[in-house]
Amino acid sequence: MVAKIIAVVNQKGGSGKTTVSMQLAGAIARRKKRVLVVDADPQGTATRWAASAEDEKPFPASVIGLSAASAKVHREVKKFIDDYDFIIIDCPPAADSPVPQSALLIADLALVPIIPSPLDMWAAVGIRQVILNVEDLNEALQSRLVLNQCQPKTTLAQESLEILPEFGIGLAKAQIHHRQVYRQSAVYGQTVHDFGSKASAAIKEIEALTKEVMAIVKTQ
DSSP: OOOEEEEEOOSSTTSSHHHHHHHHHHHHHTTTOOEEEEEOOTTOHHHHHHHTSOTTSOOSSEEEEOGGGGGGHHHHHHTTTTTOSEEEEEOOOOTTOSHHHHHHTTOSEEEEEEOSSHHHHHHTHHHHHHHHHHHTTOTTOEEEEEEOSBOTTSHHHHHHHHHGGGGSSOBOSOOOBOOHHHHHHHHHTOOGGGGGGGGHHHHHHHHHHHHHHHHHHHTO
């Protein structure tokens, strides 16, 4: 089976790319799928996340660093497509980086985590154009915005949601809310699933996103 490739992209830092990448990877791995996370960000956050896990309970997906591949990351990722069911590429938050475009050339799905605030949405306009440009070369590419750190009852969030349809990228139904357990996951090198009942709300969010993502890539 050739791996389904998911590129997690946004030129805005702090949008939650690594959180989405690692939580999604963990949730898919729990379904007995072979999952590889490609850490294409020079900051190496995904790599450090996995390295924080205890030896007796390693992170459920494989993680490799490929930030040095830069514009050729798509060539490096192709080497792994027969060894995994899913490959998730955590891209760097740099407007001048060639990595996102390279990753999108081979991706089945682009996920764009975005915090529902005007500043974050304005900053994400650049990645929308990158996705649109790559679609001419990768006609199979689909894309979804993923709302992260949502606080639904705030006026700011409600106003942001009203203008999202104008963004030009479809909005995922699943949303990730602002919860401390997401940060705790990174500290302990795990996913929200490992925190049991106290993380039940977060687990439901990640499960909803995982089911939605798997449905999208399997219908191509």
